[in-house]
Amino acid sequence: MHTALLSSNPSTLYRLGVWYGVYRLIISFSLIIIFFLTFQQFKSDYQHLGVYLFTLLAYSFLGTLQLLALKLFPIALPRQLLLISLIDVGCFSSLTFAMGGPTLHIGLLFVITIFVTNLLLSRSQAFSITLLSVIAVLYLQLFGSWFMTSDLSKIGNSTLLAFLFFVVYLTGQFAVQRFRLLENISISQSLELLQLQNINRYILEQIDMGYLAIDEKMQVVLSNPAAYTLLGIPALMVFRSAPLQEIQPDLYQYLQLNSAKQGERFIFETMQSRYSSIHIRVQKLELPQQTLTLFVMQDAQKINQQVQQLKLAALGQLSASIAHEIRNPLASIVQANNLLIDADSEQHSMLINMIQKQAQRIDHIIQSTLNMAHNQATLPIDIQLKQFLPQLVLEDLYEVHHKIMIEVRDAVLISFDEAQLRQVLINLIRNALRHTAPEKPQIYVYAYQQDGYAFIDVVDFGEGITADKVHNLFHPFFTTQIDGTGLGLYLSRSFCEANQAKLSYVKLQDGTCFRIECPAIQIQ
Known part of the structure; x- marks a missing residue:
């Protein structure tokens, strides 16, 4: 009925x-x-x-x-x-x-x-x-x-x-x-809104960051338990809407003397709290009826500890990356030095020249890595891949050049920092040579252009990478080699991103492909 x-x-x-x-x-x-x-x-x-x-x-x-x-x-x-x-x-x-x-x-x-x-x-x-x-x-x-x-x-x-x-x-x-x-x-929308409000309230209650919102009359309209703890507000004084002057007079006094501007950050100290200093960020909330001021609070000492930990981690990562990148040219120097013993005069001159270039490259790697650590800009130049790729193999990978097959299908021109592109390709090529199947020792480097983008594919014929490891490929310090540092692919992707390019892994039926994709320059 x-x-x-x-x-x-x-x-x-x-x-x-x-x-x-x-x-x-x-x-x-x-x-x-x-x-x-x-x-x-x-x-x-x-x-x-x-x-x-x-x-x-x-x-x-x-x-x-x-x-x-x-x-x-x-x-x-x-x-x-x-x-x-x-x-x-x-x-x-x-x-x-x-x-x-x-x-x-x-x-x-x-x-x-x-x-x-x-x-x-x-x-x-x-x-x-x-x-x-x-x-x-x-x-x-x-x-x-x-x-x-x-x-x-x-x-x-x-x-x-x-x-x-x-x-x-x-x-x-x-x-x-x-x-x-x-x-x-x-009714359904009201229930969804109520559920969303409950979820938001639960999130605010669980997070470690303190949130305190006041209106134009210095009335507290929103707060969470973390804010009470940081500001030293007793539980008996916690109200849904209460004057800031009553529950935290020190913060009220500070705001009376200093105007809280959008995006401002300051360190707040109060005897009412057991925390020596509180880091506060100001956020203005423009509502239809009023303007609220939101204070996002954290323990300043905890922030300093996190900053120090990040600095130490960055220092360790930088040191490891320098060592990893030096290993490639150092291997070339050792190889050239061994060949000097039995070299004739013509080969002797070529090997000496190679040692000098690799020593210069080591110096350049260190300087480039330091520049990256200081967020210095890259220096992109126009690079014609048809000439660049064969030259790279002869200069930096001479001892394994017979195992590298290069195919440049188009006259591809890109804008890239030359030194960084060298490091990326050397990393990818050496990885491919290390993982390709013994019965197929040769690897392929393809360069081509499609839909306004340039592609460089480094392909090997190894067993590939298992599905459970693919998502970790470009993470720092992830490696499948016992003697690896796990920074090669991470730094390679970082260099590509710094040059507006993208490095990705492509699973093949009979091998593995790492692909560099970047905008191509139209040749006039």
Whole structure:
């Protein structure tokens, strides 16, 4: 059984019922006044004058009693509302009979009653009221015609009005369904909002950072337990809304002397707290009705400890990265030095030149790494890969150049810091040579251009990288080699990002590919 639209909210149903009772009183007294003012002029329009006047008086009396009953005895509310609707239909039916047929103003009263019953009563009760109204305007008209007190020509108007009653009923039911849907949506959104508020409150209670928001009158409107602890506010003084002057007078005094600006950071000290110093960041919150000032607080000593730990970690990482990057050119120097023993004069000169270049490269690596640590900008230049890649292999990877196959499909021109690109490619190529399968010792370096981007693929034919290790590939100190430092790929990606490029791992069916992707320069 479908209930009334507002039955789930008795207070709303009661208020609407009272307003409808007031409306009925106004209508009844208005009809009485109109009757006495127009009685002489329209006396001939009344078929049953006494019935009409008696019905108006009874309707006014019953309307007054029912309104008082609603106000004084708001019990069995649905039954009272059903009784009100039945009395309305009965009185309007009596007025219709007294007038000899339906009139415009009585028909309007019927229509309003039918629509209101859709809001106040269940669907079956509203349908019953509609049927009673139809009977009133049709069968009473026929009943009146039997006694020659009604004009059969008015039956057509009665039929049209009865049809209108059904239209109003259906319209009212449609409106009720729409209202009910909107009510359910509103309730659902309210529940979601309440759940979100509870989640936010729980998060604020669990985090270590303190949050304290005050309004323009220095009233605390939002805070969390971490803020109470940092500011030394006793639990007994914690209120949802309290003057800042009462719960933390030192902070109040500080804000009186210093204006809190957006984004400002300062160190706050108070004897009220057991923390020696508190780091506070100011955030202005612009709300529709007001402007709040949010203080984000942390223990300054804890922040200093974290900074020192980060410095030590960065120092260790920098030292390890320098050692890792020096290892590549140092290996070339050792190899060249070993070859010097049996070299002829021409090879001797070439090997000496190689040792000098690798020594210069070691110095440059150290300087570049220090520059990166100091956030110094890269120095990109235009690099033609068709010439650069073969030159890189001969100068920096001569001892393994026969194992490196280079294929440059297009005249690819990129903008990159040359020294950093060398380090990236040497890392990737040496990794590929180390991991390729023994039966396929050669690796491939492909360079090509596609959709405005340049790609450099370093491909080997090893077993590849297991799925559980892929997400850690570019993390610092992650390595699959016992003697590795785990910084090669990390530094390579860092160098690529510094040059607006991207280094990624591509899983192949028969091998592994590390791909450098960066914007290509259009060759004029």
